[in-house]
Amino acid sequence: MQKVPNDVVIKAQEGNMESFEQIYRVTSGFVYSTIFRIIHNRQESEDVLQEVFLKVYRSLSRFRLESSFTTWVYRIAVNTALTFCRKRKTGIKKMQNYKSNAGLNIDRPGNEFSLDKEAKRDLINSLLSNLSSSQRACIVLREIRGLSYKEIADVMRTSINTVRSRLKRAREKLMSV
Amino acid sequence: MKCRKVRDFLLTDYLDGDLPEGLKKEVDVHLSKCSLCREFQDKVVKKTSLPFRDLEELNPEGYILEEIKEKITDIDNDKYSLWTRFKGTIFQGFRLRKPSLALVLSITVIAISVVFTKLSLDSRQSKVNSYISEQLDSIAYLISSGDNSGEEDSFGFGTAVEDYFM
Numbered sequence: 001m002q003k004v005p006n007d008v009v010i011k012a013q014e015g016n017m018e019s020f021e022q023i024y025r026v027t028s029g030f031v032y033s034t035i036f037r038i039i040h041n042r043q044e045s046e047d048v049l050q051e052v053f054l055k056v057y058r059s060l061s062r063f064r065l066e067s068s069f070t071t072w073v074y075r076i077a078v079n080t081a082l083t084f085c086r087k088r089k090t091g092i093k094k095m096q097n098y099k100s101n102a103g104l105n106i107d108r109p110g111n112e113f114s115l116d117k118e119a120k121r122d123l124i125n126s127l128l129s130n131l132s133s134s135q136r137a138c139i140v141l142r143e144i145r146g147l148s149y150k151e152i153a154d155v156m157r158t159s160i161n162t163v164r165s166r167l168k169r170a171r172e173k174l175m176s177v
Numbered sequence: 178m179k180c181r182k183v184r185d186f187l188l189t190d191y192l193d194g195d196l197p198e199g200l201k202k203e204v205d206v207h208l209s210k211c212s213l214c215r216e217f218q219d220k221v222v223k224k225t226s227l228p229f230r231d232l233e234e235l236n237p238e239g240y241i242l243e244e245i246k247e248k249i250t251d252i253d254n255d256k257y258s259l260w261t262r263f264k265g266t267i268f269q270g271f272r273l274r275k276p277s278l279a280l281v282l283s284i285t286v287i288a289i290s291v292v293f294t295k296l297s298l299d300s301r302q303s304k305v306n307s308y309i310s311e312q313l314d315s316i317a318y319l320i321s322s323g324d325n326s327g328e329e330d331s332f333g334f335g336t337a338v339e340d341y342f343m
Contacts, residue, residue, distance in 0.1 A: 017246070020249075021242065021246075024245070028236070028237055028242075029235070029236050032235055032236060033232075033235045045237075046237060046238065046241055050245055050248070053245050057245075058252070117233055120228075120232070124228060124229065124232065127228060139229075148193075148195070149193070149195055167188070167193075168185070168188045170225075171188045171192075171221060171224075171225040174224050174225045175221065175224045177224070
């Protein structure tokens, strides 16, 4: 994953709009993917994405260069997405059980690799919809974004043990689906 | 190592490559001997890890950056207005954490109490001082009046009542 150079961050902190746009271009892909996997709705994910980058803009002056900029942006993105999920209250609409659809039957050997993009996206959404928002965030950050336990704990402002516990419960639920 | 412990690791650190070397070897030894745990491991990988591999990166629509830039312009225009700066200063105070806010309020209440109490005491003290001063003047007057020898009415206080009855 491409990192944002420190000099770009410094210029953006000084109010340079081009540098802020560069930050957006480097980070918006992984931020949007993460938000979408947590929220599962394209329009809402776009709204949350806007909110995230406005928060990034407002908080840039408070960011300390000794910290990881990527972790900082992840933290804003995940916490904003989780807050959105909590406020939404209605929760993610559970997708149709993927096992009932032969085309998505993951138990058929090799099937998980033969799915087209759309079907795979539906499968992932279906799997993740069985999890709570915080479990979903942990699975997304671990399995899709490849963050370590420590990085996930930093992003979600929690302990490594809590991350471990959430991952365990999330995986147990996924296995029972 | 027991199956239950191994399965815990298979769902967490072992699957994620975070298990210390010593523990990893113990799990490997157990897996080499326990077919049930091996089946469990296969199921964990198939159901919780494989589906998430090689996912496409999702990208936001191009117009979103333009909308963000417009909102940033609004923010920048807004932050220079007097009313916004005034509001920011006031609301900044209320963004204090509760313990700090409670401490500030307590100190304010105590300070106001002390000031009012002092003012009240000063006010009463000045009245007392004034009364004492008046009485001393009266006594001084009486003493000086008593020095006028031969005057039969030297014991009087010179009040209207005395004049009436005497």
